[in-house]
Amino acid sequence: MTTVPMKVDRGPSLALSIVDPDQLRKYLAREIFLIRPGQADCCDRDGYVLVRHAGIGIGVGFFNRSESAVASLFPKHRADG
Secondary structure, three states, X not given: OOOOOOOOOOOXXXXXXXXXXXXXXXXXXXXEEEOOOOOOXXXXXXXXXXXXXXXXXXXXXXXXXXXXXXXXXXXXXXXXX
């Protein structure tokens, strides 16, 4: 087995919690959704975020701070059809 060195960039300060049912629906459907003021205080710049609902990590998204939006990276094979 060959190992390859890898650099991991932490990105923004990690987690974004979804509490709005419409945001959850959009995330699961792999759509971009807007966030409310104060919802992304933990995110200090653009980058990958852990998306949580009810305190449970449900996947990854890409946070765009200037647009206050998250692009869902929920797996295609699990997305609503």
